[in-house]
Amino acid sequence: MTDFYEYYKTWRDFSFVEYFRSVSESRVAAILQKERLSEIDFLALLSPAAEGLLEDMAQRSRDLTIRNFGRSVLLFTPMYLSNYCTNRCVYCGFNVDNSIMRHHLSFPEVEREAEEIAKSGLKHILLLTGEDKRRASIEYLCHCVRIVEKYFTAIGIEIYPLETEGYRTLVENGVDSLTLFQETYNETLYKKLHPGGPKRNYRYRLAAPERGCAAGMRAVNVGGLLGLDDWRRESFFTGLHADWLQSRWPEVTVGFSLPRMRPHAGTFQPDFPISDRHLVQVMTALRLFMPRAGITISTREGAQFRDNILPLGVTTMSAGASTAVGGHSREEADSTSQFDISDERNVQEMAEALKGFGYQPVYKDWHPIGGILS
Protein backbone atom coordinates (compact mmCIF):
# COMPACT_ATOMS: atom_id res chain seq x y z
CA MET A 1 0.00 0.00 0.00
CA THR A 2 1.77 3.09 -1.18
CA ASP A 3 -0.40 6.10 -0.53
CA PHE A 4 -3.44 7.13 1.44
CA TYR A 5 -5.59 7.09 -1.66
CA GLU A 6 -5.25 3.32 -1.89
CA TYR A 7 -6.38 3.03 1.70
CA TYR A 8 -9.14 5.58 1.21
CA LYS A 9 -10.51 3.41 -1.60
CA THR A 10 -10.99 0.48 0.78
CA TRP A 11 -13.47 2.63 2.73
CA ARG A 12 -14.87 4.83 -0.03
CA ASP A 13 -17.81 2.63 -0.91
CA PHE A 14 -18.56 1.52 2.61
CA SER A 15 -22.29 1.74 3.32
CA PHE A 16 -22.17 4.43 5.96
CA VAL A 17 -25.92 4.87 6.17
CA GLU A 18 -26.47 1.18 6.82
CA TYR A 19 -23.74 1.06 9.42
CA PHE A 20 -25.04 4.12 11.24
CA ARG A 21 -28.47 2.51 11.33
CA SER A 22 -26.99 -0.56 12.99
CA VAL A 23 -25.20 1.33 15.79
CA SER A 24 -27.05 1.37 19.10
CA GLU A 25 -26.47 3.62 22.07
CA SER A 26 -25.30 0.64 24.13
CA ARG A 27 -22.69 -0.13 21.48
CA VAL A 28 -21.45 3.46 21.79
CA ALA A 29 -21.41 3.14 25.59
CA ALA A 30 -19.25 0.03 25.30
CA ILE A 31 -16.84 1.83 22.97
CA LEU A 32 -16.48 4.63 25.49
CA GLN A 33 -15.02 2.09 27.91
CA LYS A 34 -12.23 1.15 25.52
CA GLU A 35 -8.67 2.40 25.77
CA ARG A 36 -7.89 2.22 22.08
CA LEU A 37 -10.50 2.72 19.40
CA SER A 38 -10.55 0.95 16.06
CA GLU A 39 -11.64 2.76 12.92
CA ILE A 40 -15.09 1.25 13.07
CA ASP A 41 -15.40 2.27 16.75
CA PHE A 42 -14.50 5.81 15.75
CA LEU A 43 -17.18 5.73 13.07
CA ALA A 44 -19.73 4.62 15.68
CA LEU A 45 -18.91 7.74 17.70
CA LEU A 46 -19.88 9.81 14.67
CA SER A 47 -23.25 8.06 14.37
CA PRO A 48 -26.63 9.51 15.33
CA ALA A 49 -26.77 6.94 18.15
CA ALA A 50 -23.75 8.57 19.80
CA GLU A 51 -25.57 11.88 20.13
CA GLY A 52 -27.35 10.61 23.23
CA LEU A 53 -23.95 10.09 24.90
CA LEU A 54 -22.41 13.38 23.91
CA GLU A 55 -21.84 14.45 27.52
CA ASP A 56 -19.98 11.19 28.23
CA MET A 57 -17.88 11.70 25.11
CA ALA A 58 -17.13 15.25 26.15
CA GLN A 59 -16.02 14.21 29.60
CA ARG A 60 -13.70 11.51 28.30
CA SER A 61 -12.37 13.90 25.71
CA ARG A 62 -11.65 16.54 28.33
CA ASP A 63 -9.86 14.05 30.61
CA LEU A 64 -7.72 12.70 27.77
CA THR A 65 -6.82 16.20 26.64
CA ILE A 66 -5.77 17.33 30.11
CA ARG A 67 -3.69 14.20 30.60
CA ASN A 68 -1.91 14.62 27.29
CA PHE A 69 -1.66 18.37 26.95
CA GLY A 70 -2.44 19.81 30.37
CA ARG A 71 -4.66 22.83 30.82
CA SER A 72 -2.93 24.86 28.18
CA VAL A 73 -3.67 26.15 24.70
CA LEU A 74 -1.12 27.14 22.10
CA LEU A 75 -1.90 30.46 20.41
CA PHE A 76 -0.94 31.42 16.87
CA THR A 77 -2.15 33.70 14.15
CA PRO A 78 -2.38 33.42 10.37
CA MET A 79 -0.48 35.85 8.17
CA TYR A 80 -1.80 36.22 4.62
CA LEU A 81 1.00 36.85 2.15
CA SER A 82 -0.98 36.92 -1.07
CA ASN A 83 -4.55 36.43 -2.22
CA TYR A 84 -3.82 35.99 -5.92
CA CYS A 85 -5.20 32.63 -6.89
CA THR A 86 -5.59 30.68 -10.10
CA ASN A 87 -8.16 28.28 -8.68
CA ARG A 88 -11.92 28.27 -8.94
CA CYS A 89 -12.96 26.79 -5.59
CA VAL A 90 -16.63 27.67 -5.64
CA TYR A 91 -16.78 28.20 -1.87
CA CYS A 92 -13.85 30.62 -1.54
CA GLY A 93 -13.75 34.40 -1.65
CA PHE A 94 -10.27 34.37 -3.24
CA ASN A 95 -11.57 32.34 -6.22
CA VAL A 96 -10.09 33.71 -9.48
CA ASP A 97 -13.59 34.51 -10.77
CA ASN A 98 -14.41 36.75 -7.83
CA SER A 99 -13.54 40.33 -8.55
CA ILE A 100 -11.93 41.24 -5.28
CA MET A 101 -9.06 43.51 -4.41
CA ARG A 102 -5.88 41.50 -4.61
CA HIS A 103 -2.55 42.11 -3.02
CA HIS A 104 0.77 40.40 -2.75
CA LEU A 105 3.06 41.50 0.08
CA SER A 106 6.43 42.90 -0.88
CA PHE A 107 9.32 41.90 1.38
CA PRO A 108 9.31 45.20 3.30
CA GLU A 109 5.56 44.71 3.78
CA VAL A 110 6.16 41.17 5.08
CA GLU A 111 8.61 42.62 7.57
CA ARG A 112 6.19 45.31 8.71
CA GLU A 113 3.36 42.81 9.06
CA ALA A 114 5.56 40.39 11.05
CA GLU A 115 6.77 43.18 13.29
CA GLU A 116 3.21 44.28 13.96
CA ILE A 117 1.96 40.76 14.77
CA ALA A 118 4.99 40.05 16.96
CA LYS A 119 4.02 42.93 19.24
CA SER A 120 1.24 40.68 20.54
CA GLY A 121 3.84 38.31 21.96
CA LEU A 122 2.90 35.43 19.64
CA LYS A 123 5.76 33.15 18.63
CA HIS A 124 3.91 30.78 16.30
CA ILE A 125 2.85 32.03 12.89
CA LEU A 126 1.04 30.41 9.96
CA LEU A 127 1.87 31.78 6.50
CA LEU A 128 -0.87 31.56 3.87
CA THR A 129 -1.08 32.24 0.18
CA GLY A 130 -3.48 31.51 -2.63
CA GLU A 131 -2.32 29.26 -5.45
CA ASP A 132 -0.33 31.46 -7.77
CA LYS A 133 3.00 29.79 -8.25
CA ARG A 134 4.40 32.70 -10.19
CA ARG A 135 3.87 35.27 -7.48
CA ALA A 136 3.95 33.07 -4.38
CA SER A 137 6.83 30.89 -5.59
CA ILE A 138 8.86 28.64 -3.31
CA GLU A 139 11.67 31.16 -3.60
CA TYR A 140 9.36 33.98 -2.50
CA LEU A 141 8.14 31.86 0.42
CA CYS A 142 11.69 31.03 1.52
CA HIS A 143 12.51 34.70 1.53
CA CYS A 144 9.42 35.45 3.61
CA VAL A 145 10.39 32.71 6.06
CA ARG A 146 13.82 34.26 6.50
CA ILE A 147 12.13 37.56 7.32
CA VAL A 148 9.54 36.26 9.75
CA GLU A 149 11.92 33.96 11.60
CA LYS A 150 13.43 37.06 13.15
CA TYR A 151 10.12 37.52 14.96
CA PHE A 152 8.70 34.02 15.43
CA THR A 153 10.11 30.72 16.67
CA ALA A 154 7.73 28.39 14.85
CA ILE A 155 6.60 28.87 11.27
CA GLY A 156 3.82 26.93 9.59
CA ILE A 157 2.55 27.11 6.04
CA GLU A 158 -0.91 26.75 4.57
CA ILE A 159 -0.30 27.00 0.86
CA TYR A 160 -0.99 25.09 -2.36
CA PRO A 161 0.36 21.50 -2.43
CA LEU A 162 4.00 21.01 -3.36
CA GLU A 163 6.24 18.17 -4.40
CA THR A 164 8.34 16.58 -1.62
CA GLU A 165 11.31 18.53 -2.88
CA GLY A 166 9.50 21.84 -2.48
CA TYR A 167 8.47 20.99 1.06
CA ARG A 168 12.03 19.95 1.83
CA THR A 169 13.33 23.30 0.62
CA LEU A 170 10.90 25.06 2.92
CA VAL A 171 11.83 22.82 5.87
CA GLU A 172 15.50 23.55 5.27
CA ASN A 173 14.68 27.24 5.28
CA GLY A 174 12.91 27.08 8.62
CA VAL A 175 9.31 25.95 8.10
CA ASP A 176 8.30 23.36 10.67
CA SER A 177 4.63 22.64 10.12
CA LEU A 178 2.22 22.09 7.28
CA THR A 179 -1.52 22.67 7.29
CA LEU A 180 -3.39 21.42 4.28
CA PHE A 181 -7.09 20.73 4.06
CA GLN A 182 -8.51 18.28 1.59
CA GLU A 183 -11.67 20.42 1.72
CA THR A 184 -13.80 17.37 0.90
CA TYR A 185 -12.79 13.73 0.82
CA ASN A 186 -15.69 13.03 -1.52
CA GLU A 187 -13.91 12.67 -4.86
CA THR A 188 -16.96 13.31 -7.04
CA LEU A 189 -18.05 16.36 -5.10
CA TYR A 190 -14.43 17.58 -5.05
CA LYS A 191 -14.44 17.73 -8.85
CA LYS A 192 -17.63 19.76 -8.81
CA LEU A 193 -16.38 22.23 -6.23
CA HIS A 194 -13.06 22.71 -8.02
CA PRO A 195 -14.06 23.27 -11.63
CA GLY A 196 -10.79 24.83 -12.71
CA GLY A 197 -7.20 25.48 -11.83
CA PRO A 198 -4.47 23.14 -10.58
CA LYS A 199 -6.47 22.33 -7.46
CA ARG A 200 -8.77 20.16 -9.57
CA ASN A 201 -6.36 17.28 -9.04
CA TYR A 202 -7.88 15.46 -6.07
CA ARG A 203 -5.17 12.86 -5.67
CA TYR A 204 -2.32 15.31 -5.88
CA ARG A 205 -3.79 17.27 -2.99
CA LEU A 206 -4.69 14.17 -0.99
CA ALA A 207 -1.09 12.96 -1.07
CA ALA A 208 0.42 16.34 -0.16
CA PRO A 209 0.44 15.73 3.62
CA GLU A 210 2.35 12.51 2.96
CA ARG A 211 4.90 14.44 0.96
CA GLY A 212 5.17 16.97 3.79
CA CYS A 213 5.85 14.18 6.28
CA ALA A 214 8.43 12.64 3.98
CA ALA A 215 10.12 16.04 3.61
CA GLY A 216 10.65 16.32 7.36
CA MET A 217 7.81 18.55 8.52
CA ARG A 218 7.64 18.38 12.29
CA ALA A 219 3.86 18.76 12.42
CA VAL A 220 1.17 18.16 9.81
CA ASN A 221 -2.48 19.23 10.12
CA VAL A 222 -5.28 17.83 8.02
CA GLY A 223 -8.96 18.61 7.84
CA GLY A 224 -12.06 18.89 5.74
CA LEU A 225 -14.02 22.06 5.24
CA LEU A 226 -17.11 21.17 7.23
CA GLY A 227 -20.30 22.07 5.44
CA LEU A 228 -19.39 20.88 1.96
CA ASP A 229 -20.57 17.29 2.39
CA ASP A 230 -22.08 15.04 5.07
CA TRP A 231 -20.01 15.84 8.13
CA ARG A 232 -20.12 12.32 9.57
CA ARG A 233 -18.43 10.89 6.52
CA GLU A 234 -16.02 13.81 6.09
CA SER A 235 -14.92 13.66 9.71
CA PHE A 236 -14.43 9.93 9.46
CA PHE A 237 -12.08 10.33 6.50
CA THR A 238 -10.26 13.16 8.25
CA GLY A 239 -9.62 10.87 11.22
CA LEU A 240 -8.66 8.01 8.94
CA HIS A 241 -6.23 10.25 7.06
CA ALA A 242 -4.57 11.51 10.25
CA ASP A 243 -4.32 8.04 11.71
CA TRP A 244 -2.84 6.69 8.51
CA LEU A 245 -0.21 9.45 8.48
CA GLN A 246 0.60 8.93 12.16
CA SER A 247 1.17 5.22 11.62
CA ARG A 248 3.57 5.81 8.77
CA TRP A 249 5.36 8.79 10.24
CA PRO A 250 5.31 8.19 13.99
CA GLU A 251 7.81 11.02 14.51
CA VAL A 252 5.47 13.64 13.02
CA THR A 253 2.92 15.39 15.22
CA VAL A 254 -0.29 14.88 13.30
CA GLY A 255 -3.22 17.13 14.07
CA PHE A 256 -6.61 18.30 12.89
CA SER A 257 -8.21 21.59 12.17
CA LEU A 258 -11.98 21.77 12.16
CA PRO A 259 -12.85 24.62 9.83
CA ARG A 260 -16.55 25.19 9.44
CA MET A 261 -17.91 27.24 6.52
CA ARG A 262 -18.50 30.92 7.19
CA PRO A 263 -20.20 33.57 5.05
CA HIS A 264 -17.89 35.09 2.43
CA ALA A 265 -17.81 37.30 -0.65
CA GLY A 266 -19.04 34.66 -3.14
CA THR A 267 -22.55 33.34 -3.44
CA PHE A 268 -21.85 29.77 -2.39
CA GLN A 269 -23.50 28.63 0.80
CA PRO A 270 -22.84 25.26 2.46
CA ASP A 271 -25.14 22.39 1.49
CA PHE A 272 -24.50 20.52 4.72
CA PRO A 273 -24.22 23.10 7.48
CA ILE A 274 -23.00 21.55 10.71
CA SER A 275 -24.53 22.55 14.04
CA ASP A 276 -22.59 23.39 17.20
CA ARG A 277 -23.74 20.15 18.74
CA HIS A 278 -22.45 18.12 15.83
CA LEU A 279 -19.15 19.98 15.75
CA VAL A 280 -18.69 18.97 19.39
CA GLN A 281 -19.46 15.39 18.42
CA VAL A 282 -16.82 15.52 15.70
CA MET A 283 -14.19 17.04 17.96
CA THR A 284 -14.69 14.66 20.85
CA ALA A 285 -14.84 11.62 18.55
CA LEU A 286 -11.53 12.67 16.98
CA ARG A 287 -9.98 13.14 20.41
CA LEU A 288 -11.09 9.71 21.57
CA PHE A 289 -9.77 8.15 18.36
CA MET A 290 -6.42 9.97 18.48
CA PRO A 291 -5.73 11.08 22.06
CA ARG A 292 -2.43 12.78 21.21
CA ALA A 293 -3.45 14.69 18.10
CA GLY A 294 -3.49 18.46 18.17
CA ILE A 295 -6.91 20.03 17.52
CA THR A 296 -7.07 23.58 16.18
CA ILE A 297 -10.11 25.82 16.38
CA SER A 298 -9.85 29.04 14.42
CA THR A 299 -11.45 32.45 14.75
CA ARG A 300 -14.04 31.36 12.17
CA GLU A 301 -15.89 30.28 15.31
CA GLY A 302 -17.49 32.84 17.60
CA ALA A 303 -16.02 33.85 20.95
CA GLN A 304 -18.73 32.27 23.03
CA PHE A 305 -18.62 28.95 21.22
CA ARG A 306 -14.82 28.87 21.39
CA ASP A 307 -14.97 29.49 25.12
CA ASN A 308 -17.45 26.67 25.56
CA ILE A 309 -15.58 24.05 23.56
CA LEU A 310 -12.19 25.00 25.00
CA PRO A 311 -12.07 22.18 27.56
CA LEU A 312 -13.47 19.52 25.23
CA GLY A 313 -10.32 18.72 23.32
CA VAL A 314 -8.87 21.93 21.86
CA THR A 315 -5.08 22.28 21.97
CA THR A 316 -4.46 25.16 19.59
CA MET A 317 -6.32 28.37 18.79
CA SER A 318 -5.73 31.26 16.48
CA ALA A 319 -6.12 34.71 18.00
CA GLY A 320 -6.04 38.27 16.82
CA ALA A 321 -6.53 36.98 13.30
CA SER A 322 -7.03 38.86 10.08
CA THR A 323 -7.72 36.98 6.86
CA ALA A 324 -6.84 39.96 4.68
CA VAL A 325 -3.42 40.28 3.05
CA GLY A 326 -1.37 42.60 5.22
CA GLY A 327 -4.36 42.91 7.54
CA HIS A 328 -2.23 43.85 10.54
CA SER A 329 -0.07 46.58 9.07
CA ARG A 330 -1.47 47.93 5.81
CA GLU A 331 -3.78 50.86 6.09
CA GLU A 332 -5.08 50.87 2.52
CA ALA A 333 -8.15 48.71 2.38
CA ASP A 334 -7.32 47.19 -0.98
CA SER A 335 -7.54 43.52 -0.21
CA THR A 336 -10.55 41.44 0.65
CA SER A 337 -10.70 38.90 3.47
CA GLN A 338 -10.89 35.19 2.65
CA PHE A 339 -13.67 34.72 5.17
CA ASP A 340 -15.12 36.77 7.99
CA ILE A 341 -13.60 36.47 11.42
CA SER A 342 -16.13 35.62 14.06
CA ASP A 343 -14.04 35.75 17.24
CA GLU A 344 -12.50 39.20 17.05
CA ARG A 345 -10.64 39.19 20.37
CA ASN A 346 -7.02 40.23 20.15
CA VAL A 347 -4.22 38.07 21.53
CA GLN A 348 -4.21 39.79 24.89
CA GLU A 349 -7.97 39.40 25.29
CA MET A 350 -7.80 35.78 24.23
CA ALA A 351 -4.99 35.08 26.71
CA GLU A 352 -6.96 36.70 29.51
CA ALA A 353 -10.04 34.68 28.60
CA LEU A 354 -8.02 31.45 28.70
CA LYS A 355 -6.59 32.34 32.09
CA GLY A 356 -10.10 33.06 33.31
CA PHE A 357 -11.05 29.48 32.42
CA GLY A 358 -8.02 28.10 34.25
CA TYR A 359 -6.05 27.50 31.06
CA GLN A 360 -2.54 28.66 30.31
CA PRO A 361 -2.07 30.54 27.04
CA VAL A 362 1.12 29.17 25.49
CA TYR A 363 2.98 31.45 23.11
CA LYS A 364 5.98 29.30 22.44
CA ASP A 365 6.11 25.57 22.10
CA TRP A 366 8.85 25.16 19.54
CA HIS A 367 11.96 26.81 18.24
CA PRO A 368 14.32 26.01 15.41
CA ILE A 369 16.97 23.89 17.07
CA GLY A 370 19.73 25.60 15.18
CA GLY A 371 19.00 29.16 16.02
CA ILE A 372 17.01 29.89 19.16
CA LEU A 373 19.63 32.19 20.58
CA SER A 374 21.50 33.18 17.51
Add this chain to the structure above:
Amino acid sequence: MDKSNSNDLLTIGGIGLESRLFTGTGKYPSDAMIPEVIERSGSQVITVALRRVDFAAGTENIMDFIPQSVQLLPNTSGARTAEEAVRIAHLAQAAGCGNWIKIEVISDNRYLLPDGYETVRATEILANEGFVVLPYINADLMVARSLVDSGAAAVMPLGAPIGSNRGLRTEEMIRILIEEIKLPIIVDAGIGKPSEACAAMEMGAAACLVNTAIAGAGVPAIMAEAFGHAVRAGRAAFLSGPGASRKTAAASSPLTGFLEGGTQ
Protein backbone atom coordinates in the same frame (compact mmCIF):
# COMPACT_ATOMS: atom_id res chain seq x y z
CA MET B 1 10.77 19.23 55.30
CA ASP B 2 11.10 16.01 57.24
CA LYS B 3 14.69 15.88 58.46
CA SER B 4 14.58 12.40 59.93
CA ASN B 5 16.74 11.06 57.12
CA SER B 6 18.69 14.21 56.50
CA ASN B 7 21.96 12.37 56.07
CA ASP B 8 20.34 10.19 53.40
CA LEU B 9 21.31 12.31 50.45
CA LEU B 10 20.85 11.46 46.82
CA THR B 11 24.02 12.61 45.12
CA ILE B 12 23.91 13.41 41.42
CA GLY B 13 26.55 15.38 39.57
CA GLY B 14 28.27 16.20 42.84
CA ILE B 15 25.13 17.71 44.37
CA GLY B 16 23.53 16.17 47.44
CA LEU B 17 19.74 16.27 47.36
CA GLU B 18 17.58 15.79 50.42
CA SER B 19 14.38 15.54 48.44
CA ARG B 20 13.87 12.56 46.20
CA LEU B 21 10.89 14.01 44.39
CA PHE B 22 11.66 15.65 41.05
CA THR B 23 8.90 17.81 39.60
CA GLY B 24 8.06 19.26 36.18
CA THR B 25 6.81 22.51 34.72
CA GLY B 26 4.51 21.33 31.94
CA LYS B 27 0.72 21.15 31.84
CA TYR B 28 -0.04 23.65 34.61
CA PRO B 29 -3.01 25.98 34.17
CA SER B 30 -0.60 28.74 35.15
CA ASP B 31 3.15 28.84 35.67
CA ALA B 32 2.48 30.97 38.73
CA MET B 33 1.51 27.74 40.54
CA ILE B 34 5.04 26.37 40.27
CA PRO B 35 6.64 28.10 43.31
CA GLU B 36 3.96 26.75 45.65
CA VAL B 37 4.25 23.28 44.16
CA ILE B 38 7.97 23.33 44.80
CA GLU B 39 7.57 24.63 48.30
CA ARG B 40 4.89 22.23 49.39
CA SER B 41 6.46 19.18 47.79
CA GLY B 42 9.96 20.00 49.04
CA SER B 43 11.25 19.17 45.55
CA GLN B 44 14.78 20.35 44.80
CA VAL B 45 14.99 19.39 41.13
CA ILE B 46 12.64 20.68 38.46
CA THR B 47 12.63 19.77 34.80
CA VAL B 48 11.70 22.29 32.11
CA ALA B 49 11.23 21.77 28.38
CA LEU B 50 13.56 24.13 26.59
CA ARG B 51 11.12 24.32 23.68
CA ARG B 52 8.71 26.17 25.98
CA VAL B 53 11.23 28.71 27.28
CA ASP B 54 11.17 32.06 25.54
CA PHE B 55 14.47 33.67 26.38
CA ALA B 56 13.59 36.74 24.38
CA ALA B 57 10.18 37.22 25.98
CA GLY B 58 9.58 40.71 27.20
CA THR B 59 6.58 39.39 29.10
CA GLU B 60 6.36 36.69 31.71
CA ASN B 61 8.55 33.70 31.24
CA ILE B 62 8.41 30.28 32.83
CA MET B 63 11.93 30.76 34.21
CA ASP B 64 10.67 33.63 36.35
CA PHE B 65 8.66 31.13 38.38
CA ILE B 66 11.47 28.71 39.18
CA PRO B 67 13.16 29.57 42.46
CA GLN B 68 16.95 30.00 42.29
CA SER B 69 17.41 27.42 45.03
CA VAL B 70 16.20 24.46 42.96
CA GLN B 71 18.37 22.52 40.58
CA LEU B 72 17.23 23.12 37.02
CA LEU B 73 16.96 20.05 34.82
CA PRO B 74 16.34 21.23 31.25
CA ASN B 75 14.94 18.50 29.03
CA THR B 76 15.22 17.86 25.33
CA SER B 77 11.49 17.39 24.70
CA GLY B 78 10.81 17.59 20.98
CA ALA B 79 14.07 15.93 19.97
CA ARG B 80 13.60 13.09 17.54
CA THR B 81 17.25 12.13 17.10
CA ALA B 82 20.45 12.14 19.14
CA GLU B 83 21.71 15.10 17.13
CA GLU B 84 18.64 17.18 17.96
CA ALA B 85 18.96 16.29 21.65
CA VAL B 86 22.60 17.34 21.63
CA ARG B 87 21.76 20.65 19.98
CA ILE B 88 19.02 21.37 22.50
CA ALA B 89 21.44 20.57 25.35
CA HIS B 90 23.93 23.01 23.91
CA LEU B 91 21.25 25.68 23.63
CA ALA B 92 20.20 25.09 27.24
CA GLN B 93 23.74 25.49 28.42
CA ALA B 94 24.31 28.60 26.31
CA ALA B 95 21.12 30.08 27.77
CA GLY B 96 22.48 29.75 31.26
CA CYS B 97 20.49 26.68 32.32
CA GLY B 98 23.52 24.89 33.74
CA ASN B 99 24.99 21.54 32.75
CA TRP B 100 22.30 19.14 33.87
CA ILE B 101 20.27 17.70 31.02
CA LYS B 102 17.44 15.22 30.86
CA ILE B 103 17.62 13.44 27.53
CA GLU B 104 14.27 12.76 25.94
CA VAL B 105 14.45 11.43 22.42
CA ILE B 106 10.99 10.49 21.23
CA SER B 107 10.29 9.53 17.67
CA ASP B 108 6.87 8.04 18.27
CA ASN B 109 4.11 10.54 18.73
CA ARG B 110 1.42 7.95 19.33
CA TYR B 111 2.80 6.47 22.54
CA LEU B 112 5.61 8.90 23.33
CA LEU B 113 8.00 6.04 23.97
CA PRO B 114 11.68 6.93 24.16
CA ASP B 115 14.15 5.79 21.52
CA GLY B 116 16.79 3.83 23.42
CA TYR B 117 19.40 3.77 20.69
CA GLU B 118 19.32 7.50 20.02
CA THR B 119 19.24 8.20 23.77
CA VAL B 120 22.41 6.21 24.34
CA ARG B 121 24.14 8.06 21.50
CA ALA B 122 23.15 11.47 22.85
CA THR B 123 24.18 10.49 26.38
CA GLU B 124 27.61 9.45 25.24
CA ILE B 125 28.23 12.70 23.40
CA LEU B 126 26.97 14.95 26.17
CA ALA B 127 28.58 13.07 29.07
CA ASN B 128 31.89 13.34 27.23
CA GLU B 129 31.38 17.07 27.04
CA GLY B 130 30.90 17.26 30.79
CA PHE B 131 27.11 17.37 31.04
CA VAL B 132 25.35 15.68 33.94
CA VAL B 133 23.11 13.46 31.84
CA LEU B 134 19.86 11.94 33.06
CA PRO B 135 18.37 9.90 30.23
CA TYR B 136 14.70 8.93 30.00
CA ILE B 137 14.29 5.34 28.78
CA ASN B 138 12.07 2.33 28.61
CA ALA B 139 12.72 0.09 31.60
CA ASP B 140 15.25 -1.96 29.65
CA LEU B 141 18.29 -3.51 31.27
CA MET B 142 20.45 -3.58 28.15
CA VAL B 143 19.82 0.07 27.36
CA ALA B 144 20.51 0.95 30.99
CA ARG B 145 23.84 -0.92 30.87
CA SER B 146 24.83 0.97 27.73
CA LEU B 147 23.96 4.22 29.53
CA VAL B 148 26.25 3.29 32.41
CA ASP B 149 29.05 2.77 29.90
CA SER B 150 28.17 6.06 28.20
CA GLY B 151 28.65 8.09 31.36
CA ALA B 152 25.04 8.78 32.44
CA ALA B 153 24.63 10.24 35.93
CA ALA B 154 21.35 8.42 36.57
CA VAL B 155 18.84 6.34 34.65
CA MET B 156 15.21 7.36 34.36
CA PRO B 157 12.97 4.45 33.35
CA LEU B 158 9.29 4.99 32.67
CA GLY B 159 6.65 3.45 34.91
CA ALA B 160 4.11 3.75 32.08
CA PRO B 161 3.87 5.96 28.97
CA ILE B 162 4.14 9.72 29.57
CA GLY B 163 0.94 11.33 30.72
CA SER B 164 -0.86 8.01 31.07
CA ASN B 165 -1.07 8.13 34.88
CA ARG B 166 -1.26 4.35 34.75
CA GLY B 167 1.15 3.64 37.58
CA LEU B 168 4.08 1.29 37.81
CA ARG B 169 3.27 -0.93 34.88
CA THR B 170 6.96 -1.75 34.42
CA GLU B 171 7.49 -2.63 38.06
CA GLU B 172 9.30 -5.92 37.48
CA MET B 173 11.66 -4.36 34.93
CA ILE B 174 12.39 -1.43 37.22
CA ARG B 175 13.12 -3.87 40.03
CA ILE B 176 15.73 -5.51 37.82
CA LEU B 177 17.29 -2.12 37.01
CA ILE B 178 17.47 -1.32 40.73
CA GLU B 179 19.22 -4.64 41.37
CA GLU B 180 21.62 -4.50 38.47
CA ILE B 181 22.45 -0.88 37.74
CA LYS B 182 24.78 0.96 40.02
CA LEU B 183 23.46 4.40 39.10
CA PRO B 184 20.47 6.07 40.77
CA ILE B 185 17.24 4.77 39.22
CA ILE B 186 14.70 7.59 39.00
CA VAL B 187 11.21 6.51 38.00
CA ASP B 188 9.91 8.96 35.43
CA ALA B 189 6.49 9.02 33.76
CA GLY B 190 3.37 7.06 34.44
CA ILE B 191 3.08 7.65 38.17
CA GLY B 192 -0.49 8.77 38.71
CA LYS B 193 -0.94 8.57 42.48
CA PRO B 194 1.19 9.22 45.56
CA SER B 195 0.79 5.57 46.58
CA GLU B 196 2.51 4.54 43.36
CA ALA B 197 5.43 6.88 44.01
CA CYS B 198 5.62 5.43 47.51
CA ALA B 199 5.70 1.91 46.11
CA ALA B 200 8.52 2.80 43.71
CA MET B 201 10.55 4.26 46.56
CA GLU B 202 9.88 1.28 48.81
CA MET B 203 11.23 -0.91 46.06
CA GLY B 204 14.49 1.00 46.13
CA ALA B 205 14.12 3.63 43.43
CA ALA B 206 16.45 6.55 44.14
CA ALA B 207 13.82 9.16 43.28
CA CYS B 208 10.61 9.77 41.30
CA LEU B 209 9.83 12.44 38.75
CA VAL B 210 6.17 13.45 38.81
CA ASN B 211 4.62 16.01 36.51
CA THR B 212 1.22 15.15 34.98
CA ALA B 213 -0.22 13.77 38.23
CA ILE B 214 0.56 17.02 40.04
CA ALA B 215 -0.10 19.53 37.26
CA GLY B 216 -3.38 17.88 36.27
CA ALA B 217 -4.65 17.47 39.85
CA GLY B 218 -7.63 19.38 41.17
CA VAL B 219 -5.36 21.43 43.42
CA PRO B 220 -1.77 20.94 42.25
CA ALA B 221 -0.14 22.36 45.40
CA ILE B 222 -1.96 19.90 47.67
CA MET B 223 -1.20 17.00 45.37
CA ALA B 224 2.45 18.10 45.32
CA GLU B 225 2.53 17.98 49.10
CA ALA B 226 0.98 14.50 49.04
CA PHE B 227 3.67 13.31 46.64
CA GLY B 228 6.35 14.82 48.89
CA HIS B 229 5.06 12.80 51.83
CA ALA B 230 4.66 9.65 49.75
CA VAL B 231 8.20 9.76 48.43
CA ARG B 232 9.61 10.34 51.91
CA ALA B 233 7.49 7.53 53.34
CA GLY B 234 8.55 5.10 50.65
CA ARG B 235 12.18 6.03 51.10
CA ALA B 236 11.99 5.59 54.86
CA ALA B 237 10.38 2.18 54.40
CA PHE B 238 13.15 1.19 52.01
CA LEU B 239 15.84 2.32 54.43
CA SER B 240 14.20 0.50 57.29
CA GLY B 241 13.83 -2.70 55.32
CA PRO B 242 10.63 -4.68 55.52
CA GLY B 243 9.83 -7.02 58.36
CA ALA B 244 9.91 -10.69 57.51
CA SER B 245 6.59 -11.53 55.99
CA ARG B 246 5.18 -15.00 55.74
CA LYS B 247 2.25 -16.35 53.90
CA THR B 248 0.99 -18.64 56.69
CA ALA B 249 -0.03 -17.83 60.20
CA ALA B 250 2.79 -18.54 62.67
CA ALA B 251 0.90 -21.28 64.47
CA SER B 252 0.13 -23.40 61.49
CA SER B 253 2.73 -25.42 59.61
CA PRO B 254 0.77 -27.88 57.53
CA LEU B 255 3.78 -29.36 55.78
CA THR B 256 6.42 -29.34 58.51
CA GLY B 257 4.25 -29.66 61.62
CA PHE B 258 5.13 -33.35 61.82
CA LEU B 259 8.67 -32.34 62.82
CA GLU B 260 7.47 -30.62 65.97
CA GLY B 261 6.93 -33.71 68.00
CA GLY B 262 5.22 -36.96 67.95
CA THR B 263 7.57 -38.54 65.48
CA GLN B 264 10.40 -40.52 66.98
